[in-house]
Amino acid sequence: MNNQFKEQFGRYFLAGEFEEIYEKTTKSFQNLVSLEQFRQLSLDYNSNVSSYTCIVSNTFQGLDRHIWVDETYSKAVVIAYDSQDIIQAIYLKPFATYPNSDQIWTKNTYNMPINDEWYVFWGGTNEFINYHYPYEQQRYAYDLVKMVNNETYKYSTQQNENYYAFGAEVVAPADGVVVEVIDGISDNVPGEMDEENLAGNYCIIAHEHNEFSMIAHFKKDSICVKTGDKVKAGQLLGLCGNSGNSSEAHIHFQVMDHQDFLQAKSLRIKFHGGTEPIQGDFVKPSSASK
Numbered sequence: 344m345n346n347q348f349k350e351q352f353g354r355y356f357l358a359g360e361f362e363e364i365y366e367k368t369t370k371s372f373q374n375l376v377s378l379e380q381f382r383q384l385s386l387d388y389n390s391n392v393s394s395y396t397c398i399v400s401n402t403f404q405g406l407d408r409h410i411w412v413d414e415t416y417s418k419a420v421v422i423a424y425d426s427q428d429i430i431q432a433i434y435l436k437p438f439a440t441y442p443n444s445d446q447i448w449t450k451n452t453y454n455m456p457i458n459d460e461w462y463v464f465w466g467g468t469n470e471f472i473n474y475h476y477p478y479e480q481q482r483y484a485y486d487l488v489k490m491v492n493n494e495t496y497k498y499s500t501q502q503n504e505n506y507y508a509f510g511a512e513v514v515a516p517a518d519g520v521v522v523e524v525i526d527g528i529s530d531n532v533p534g535e536m537d538e539e540n541l542a543g544n545y546c547i548i549a550h551e552h553n554e555f556s557m558i559a560h561f562k563k564d565s566i567c568v569k570t571g572d573k574v575k576a577g578q579l580l581g582l583c584g585n586s587g588n589s590s591e592a593h594i595h596f597q598v599m600d601h602q603d604f605l606q607a608k609s610l611r612i613k614f615h616g617g618t619e620p621i622q623g624d625f626v627k628p629s630s631a632s633k
Contacts, residue, residue, distance in 0.1 A: 353395025401623030543587020
């Protein structure tokens with residue numbers, strides 16, 4: 344596939360080049376959806392659209408992914424190519440945005456709760472790069488994993504200890520006071536999830552301006568701070584685990600306007616250095632946390 348096709352996919356799709364697109368899809372897709380079905384669905388979807396713009400291009404889970412939106416930011420076309428430029432996924436979905444809350448940034452400036460390099464698995468201001476986004480309580484949350492050679496684990500996926508993130512240090516994202524700690528919840532077998540204890544083992548820190556950071560999915564019995572402790576940015580809180588509603592070891596990090604994460608509204612995080620990480624980015628500690 345030439346680069347022009349990828350770079351101009353929105354124009355091809357809007358111009359009705361459906362056969363050319365369809366020919367680049369997998370055989371399994373073609374067995375599920377006929378060319379005529381794909382053509383009719385796409386024609387209907389393009390109704391009242393005058394242009395598509397690519398707003399995200401990244402590599403995610405080994406696929407080269409592009410997100411195209413129409414001029415009103417109400418429709419999205421998401422397409423993902425493998426290393427052979429075969430279209431492994433294509434889907435059409437309304438593009439939901441929350442422009443009012445998108446403009447509400449934290450008053451404080453934070454660091455990621457890390458002391459080495461991590462990968463943003465979910466993060467950003469649309470649901471295609473951040474699955475938290477549709478939910479007000481966690482809209483601007485981040486999920487971080489550790490990635491080596493495009494994998495989050497070594498050897499096999501069966502043991503927590505095989506995941507690079509498991510047991511890695513988790514640190515305070517800013518100065519504050521610990522207001523809630525839950526520990527003692529067992530780590531999941533990878534691939535299984537504990538839906539009764541959504542956050543698993545977690546720590547909530549109160550900061551200035553009535554802001555609260557939450558870091559979740561700690562390793563069982565690893566949290567080394569307690570309620571009432573004053574913490575400094577970069578101070579060790581515990582170790583990354585796989586507890587709660589988690590299928591593999593990772594850090595869930597968010598800032599919110601209430602201590603109770605079930606009642607809170609997530610706030611868009613202002614980071615030191617003015618960075619705004621999104622899915623597919625590698626992030627490191629800022630100089631402010633060293």
